[in-house]
Amino acid sequence: MKLSIVIPVYNEEERVGPAVEALNASLPLPDAAAEVVFVDDGSTDRTQAVLASAPARFPFAVHAYRPNRGKGYALKTGVLRTTGDYILFLDVDMSTPLTELEKFRPAMARGAPVIIGSRKTAGSRIVKGQSAFRRKLGEGFSFLSNLLLVPGITDFTCGFKVFRGDAGRRIFAAQRIERWGFDAEIIFLAGKYGYPVTEIPVSWTNDERTKVRLGKDVLRSLSDLLRIRGNDLAGKY
Numbered sequence: 001m002k003l004s005i006v007i008p009v010y011n012e013e014e015r016v017g018p019a020v021e022a023l024n025a026s027l028p029l030p031d032a033a034a035e036v037v038f039v040d041d042g043s044t045d046r047t048q049a050v051l052a053s054a055p056a057r058f059p060f061a062v063h064a065y066r067p068n069r070g071k072g073y074a075l076k077t078g079v080l081r082t083t084g085d086y087i088l089f090l091d092v093d094m095s096t097p098l099t100e101l102e103k104f105r106p107a108m109a110r111g112a113p114v115i116i117g118s119r120k121t122a123g124s125r126i127v128k129g130q131s132a133f134r135r136k137l138g139e140g141f142s143f144l145s146n147l148l149l150v151p152g153i154t155d156f157t158c159g160f161k162v163f164r165g166d167a168g169r170r171i172f173a174a175q176r177i178e179r180w181g182f183d184a185e186i187i188f189l190a191g192k193y194g195y196p197v198t199e200i201p202v203s204w205t206n207d208e209r210t211k212v213r214l215g216k217d218v219l220r221s222l223s224d225l226l227r228i229r230g231n232d233l234a235g236k237y
Contacts, residue, residue, distance in 0.1 A: 001108070003032045004084030004165070005098075008039045008074035012092050013046040015207075019092045020054040026098040027058040032086075036060035039078040042068030072175060072182025079163075079172040087168040091159035093207040100202045104162050113167035113195035116153075116187070117160035123201035130206045141221060145184040148225050150191055153199065156183045160202055167195045174237050181224025188228055192237060 005023075009016055016038075027034055036058060040048055042065060051062055063077055075089055086108055090096060096117050107115045118124055120142075129135065138157060145156050157180075163171065170193060177185045190197050231237060 001032045001086065002084040003029060003034045004079075004082035004087045005034055005036045006039065006075060006078035006082065006087060006089040007036070007092050008041055008071050008078065008089070009043065009047055009092050010041040010068060010071075010074070011043045011045045011047060013043075013050050015092050016047055016050050017054060019094055020051070020056050022094045022098065024055075024057045029101070034058065035082065035084060037078045037081060038062045039074040040064035041071065041074040042066045070179035070182075072180070072185070073178040075182065076172045076175050076178075079168055082165070082169070085165050087163045087165055089159070089161055095207055096158065096160035096202045096204050100160060101162070103200050103202065107198050107200065108162065108164075111164065112198045113164040114171075114187075114190045115162040115198045115200055116155070117158040117202035117204075118155035118199040119158055119202065119204045120154040121199055121201045125201075125203040127203060127205040141184075144222065144225055145187075148229055149184055149188045150197075153187060153197065155199065156187060158202065158204065161186075167193075171195070176231055176236065177224050177228065179220060179224070181221040181228070184221075184225055185228050188232075189237060192232070 007019065023036065038051060038060060040062060048062065048064060063081060079087055088101065090098065100117065104115050119126060142154070142156055146153060171186050171189045174189055175182060175185055187197060
């Protein structure tokens with residue numbers, strides 16, 4: 001099995017080095033060759049320089065562009081450049097560590113098309129949590145995503161998701177949301193295209209250096225839910 005790993009980055013000169021070190025500790029994976037794709041979403045700091053000098057013990061590619069377009073666009077860019085049998089995307093802060101992939105292997109072995117990490121199902125573990133306010137905002141987003149788009153999903157926004165190669169490339173090719181609402185869109189598209197979604201409990205540690213801006217990004221994500229429903233009604237998917 002060949003695994004593609006996609007990691008979006010934006011002004012991550014402080015976190016991309018530790019991310020490479022974490023990947024050094026985990027790669028190569030047992031029974032799976034891996035390709036690693038970093039997507040630089042318009043960084044204006046030294047992110048690319050740090051990557052270029054990183055002592056990586058694994059091959060990786062960097063796809064960069066300007067200006068900044070958003071995490072959803074970055075992931076679409078990376079996923080559509082992958083060649084793996086399975087595609088994993090994870091956050092550069094490794095809030096869910098790569099070692100959690102072991103929990104996904106049984107589902108991958110039976111060919112599950114979409115497998116997503118959940119911080120809210122039995123067996124999940126929160127090492128360091130968010131503030132109560134951020135947690136409530138996340139719960140609100142999940143509630144509205146369930147109501148408007150896909151019922152029964154406990155965690156739309158965990159940044160640790162795995163797709164069978166054919167399913168992932170089809171879903172991301174159709175994706176239209178470029179910023180934070182993309183998580184709900186890709187799960188909606190999975191259901192629309194007949195790909196069942198499997199949720200797996202994961203370990204997760206909050207990184208307070210999050211790029212999510214309370215207010216602007218949260219409101220945009222909520223409006224994105226309506227855009228997704230509108231896109232579907234307009235036949236854009």
